[in-house]
Amino acid sequence: MERGVEPYEGDPALPGGFLNNVEEGILAAAHRELREEADLDASRLHLEQLGAYGEPGRDPRGRVVSVAYLAIAPGLPEPVAGTDAAGAFWTPVEEVLSGRLKLAFDHQQIVADGVERARAKLEHSALAAAFCAETFTIAELQKVYEAVWGVQLDPRNFYRKVQGVPGFIVPAGAERRTTKGRPARLFRAGPRTVLHPPLVRPDTPMTNEVDQ
Known part of the structure; x- marks a missing residue:
């Protein structure tokens, strides 16, 4: 999202905000912020807690501890800006990981952590099949792994x-x-949700770009 208020007004950042009150749960706040700032329905996403970020100086307004969530789902709608967001948009993660797109606060690190979590989930879970049609070829499944891992697979x-x-x-x-x-x-997703043995990703970077 493009921040519509200070600090970092006009800069891109992840959607987020403060708890409404002492009774609001952290997960409930994550759902609310996604709805308010990007018009995304978190109940239709796989949402999991990513980590806590609280280094001194990460927010010029004072000492702020943020709990980040990772949302994963195929076929996401276009985000719509709301509340204190001046704009909302999807962007390829490589734009952030490469530093070509600078994010406000320490959101660069949060994105990097989220991408690594997503890549690891594809090693150990059957999540990749959710990004294919009901029936798919192994070549189509491979494209999902290549896009998320950022590697060329044999x-x-x-x-x-x-x-x-x-x-x-x-x-x-x-x-x-x-x-x-x-x-x-043609194949379809099987009953197993945890992969054993896991599909371990190679370390070779991709030589040509992929959509993410």
Whole structure:
């Protein structure tokens, strides 16, 4: 969001705000702030606590401790600015991680922590399948991993690893012709939510850009 008030008026920042009163819960406040500042319904998102940030000097208004939340969901609507936000927009995380987009407060660090949490979740959970259609090819699932991890994956190695996790994906009993070659097998999300063994990401950075 673009901040509409001081401090950092006009600068991009994560949506957030103060508790309304001593009786408001932290999670309830996170839901309210998402609705007020970006018109996003948190009840439709996977929302989990990311961490607490309270270094002295992080907020020029005084000593402020913030509890950050990570929201994950496919097909998010466009955010709409409200209350003290002058604007609201999505931006590729690489713009923030690279430093090309400077965020207010210590929000650069919060984004970096959130991205790392999301990348780790794809190693240990079946969350990636939620970003595919009801039926999908392994190549389409691979694109999700590449976008979130920011790495180029070897298709044969990825196929072998995915097939080596029982219950992660299951055959859909159909095929789809995606190229002039052999039709690709279709799969759907399986019953397993925790991946064992996990899909460990490689350390090689991507050589070409991906959408995130």
